[in-house]
Amino acid sequence: MCETRAESAPFDKLSTSGGSIMAKEIPEYPIDIFTPDAVRNAREVDDALRETAPAVRLHDGVVMIARHEHVTKGLLDWQTFSSTSRPWHDPNSPRPEILLTDDPPRHTQVRKVVADALSPRALERVKAIFEKAGEEFVDELRAREGEAVDAVGEITQAYIFRVLPDILGLPQEGRHHMHGFSQMVWATMGPPGELFDEAMDADFSGVIEWLEATCDRDALDPEGIGAEFFRAADRGQVTVAEAKLLLQTVLSAGADTTYLTMANAIRAWALFPGEYEKLRANPRLLRGAFDESLRWDSPSRMAGRYAVKDVEIGDYLVPAGTRCGLMFAAANRDPRFWDAPEEYRIDRDTKHSLGWGYGVHGCVGRVLAQMEATALLGNMVRQVRGFEIAGEYEPWMTTVGHGPIRQPVRLSFA
Numbered sequence: 001m002c003e004t005r006a007e008s009a010p011f012d013k014l015s016t017s018g019g020s021i022m023a024k025e026i027p028e029y030p031i032d033i034f035t036p037d038a039v040r041n042a043r044e045v046d047d048a049l050r051e052t053a054p055a056v057r058l059h060d061g062v063v064m065i066a067r068h069e070h071v072t073k074g075l076l077d078w079q080t081f082s083s084t085s086r087p088w089h090d091p092n093s094p095r096p097e098i099l100l101t102d103d104p105p106r107h108t109q110v111r112k113v114v115a116d117a118l119s120p121r122a123l124e125r126v127k128a129i130f131e132k133a134g135e136e137f138v139d140e141l142r143a144r145e146g147e148a149v150d151a152v153g154e155i156t157q158a159y160i161f162r163v164l165p166d167i168l169g170l171p172q173e174g175r176h177h178m179h180g181f182s183q184m185v186w187a188t189m190g191p192p193g194e195l196f197d198e199a200m201d202a203d204f205s206g207v208i209e210w211l212e213a214t215c216d217r218d219a220l221d222p223e224g225i226g227a228e229f230f231r232a233a234d235r236g237q238v239t240v241a242e243a244k245l246l247l248q249t250v251l252s253a254g255a256d257t258t259y260l261t262m263a264n265a266i267r268a269w270a271l272f273p274g275e276y277e278k279l280r281a282n283p284r285l286l287r288g289a290f291d292e293s294l295r296w297d298s299p300s301r302m303a304g305r306y307a308v309k310d311v312e313i314g315d316y317l318v319p320a321g322t323r324c325g326l327m328f329a330a331a332n333r334d335p336r337f338w339d340a341p342e343e344y345r346i347d348r349d350t351k352h353s354l355g356w357g358y359g360v361h362g363c364v365g366r367v368l369a370q371m372e373a374t375a376l377l378g379n380m381v382r383q384v385r386g387f388e389i390a391g392e393y394e395p396w397m398t399t400v401g402h403g404p405i406r407q408p409v410r411l412s413f414a
Contacts, residue, residue, distance in 0.1 A: 023317035026063060029056035033064075034190050034399040042301060042395070042402050046330040054314030060191060062087045063318055064302070066327035068337035068354070070313050074326045075303070075358035078103055080311050083361060086304030087323040088191045100249070100361065107360060113237050114246055114364045117228035123371055126167040126225065133163040134375035138383055141411055148390035148408040156262035159376050160255050168251065169224015170214050178255065180207040183398070185252045190399025199398075215247045226250075250365060258369045260299035260396070260403035261290065261355075265377060267407050268293050268344040270387035275346045283381050289346040290373045294355030296344045298329035299403045303361070328354035329402060385414040 029049060032038060038045045049056060050066035057063050065071055074081045082103050089101070102110060116122065137159050141149065149155060161178045184207055187199030213219060217230045217240070229243040238246065269276035279289050302325040309320045318324065331354050333341040356363040363369070391408030 023312060024315045026055050026057045026316045026318065027053050029058055029064070032059065032193070034193050034195065036194055036397060039195065039397055039399060039402075040395050042329075043297070043333070046301060046327055047333060050327065050330040050334060053316065055316045055318060062191075062323050062325060063307075064325045064327055065313055065318075066330040066334075067314075068331040068334040068352075071326045071328050071331040071354060072352065072358060074305060074324070075328070075354065075361065078360050080308055081305035081324065081326070082308050083107075083303075083305060085306040085323070087325055088189070089304065104360060110238060110242070110246070111360075111364055113229060113232040113243075114250065116232070117225055118250070118365050118368050120367050122225065122228065123167075123367055127371060127375075129167050130163055130371055130375035133159060133166075134379045137376055138379040141380075142383070142413050145411055145413050148410060151263045151266045151407040151409045152259065152404050153406060155266065156259040156376070160259040160262075160372060163372070163375075164251070164254050167224065168226040168247065169221030170226065170251075171219050174210040174214060177207045177210040180204060181211060181252065182256050184208075186256065186396075186398040186401035189401070193399070195397060195399050211248060211251075215244050215251070217244075250368075253363075254365050254368050254372070256401065257299040258372050260401075261294050261369075262373050262377060263404050263407060264297045264299070265290055265293035265373075266380075266387055266409060267389070267393070267404065268296060270389045270409055272344045273386060275344055276386065279346050279381055280385075283378065285346050286374060286378055286381060287370060288348070288350065290370065290377065291350040291353060291355070292344060292346055292348050295332045295338075295348070295350050295353035297403065298332050298355045299401065301329045301400055301402045302327045303357070328357075380411075383413055385412045387411060 029052065031045070031049075033045050033049060046066060049064060054067055054070055055063050055065050065074060083101055084103055086101070137155065141155065161175065165172075165175055165178070180202075183199065183202070184204045187195065187202075190196055215226070217227070220226045220230075226247045229238070229246045230240065232238055233240045233243040269279070275289075279285050305324045305326055307318050307320055307322040307324055311318045332338070335341055337352070356366055388410040389408070390410045391406075393404055394406035396403055396405040
């Protein structure tokens, strides 16, 4: 099977009068895909949903769409699938409420502020910080050769939690709250249920207090990237309050999905040693290898949207006003589009992978994530001969975020 591009034309509004179009009723899906057991087996659960029908309705009325063709169209067509009212969206949640919950034209204005702050030119001045941290981490790991090391907590997450606040110009005090911030943001994204309730029972007051103080303009190093958001406020592009929200958004988005994808890359290199050998032989393939890890096991199961008008998904009608989930992790494994999707291939054409998002909400921090990953993973590729799985995979127990919270590995150095 060849990997071909799904048709990306906007959706057409359906006419439901006169019987010219006979859309089927969306089937009810009998399985709760957000239970702890479902989260532990998210790949299998989401893939089974995708194969059931082009669209299915959960017990709370949310419609899930999981095939590559339809998810791609949905991400591209913001005028049909709006981001302003997502499933289970609580505007009073502790998550930063900006950018991801906007549509154009406001989204365009706000996104430009982030795009300018995280442009290749702007990030070039902090590239050395990433590279130095990457070298230091690999040197530390060399001393632990042969030991079981957690690819998440002791490698990728530890690296990101050290270096990202540095380049943003955040103060040193309180950085241990980064762990709680990740949990606070992602655990509250999904529907009410056991995992959501557990998150709501947690005391995030210390995290919120730290977040408010550390992202205040007066707390920042004026030479850090974070100060750029407040300079945009000085120019009138956003308000001071919005500048602070954007900094908090980058602090979250620039950390969690990146360290999960990097950990998945390490896991893939252990599971597919032949691919890692190819990468060591040609380190210039690193960016493609990172992008393939983002496709192979995406760090987020879905993006929420709101159907502004009636829309046809395959033979099914999604009525206007329906809240929807666009399941890009399952779409990234859709065998209708991808050849052998369960395999990790560093030379795969990932041009139409949905891991970076698509359309107006495509990842604005892509350059930042790639720079973070290149500095650490690039040093590992040069110095580590091979990886071996050294313990069980433990999933991150959040309903929407997806990936390992712990994956022991052993490193063999060259």
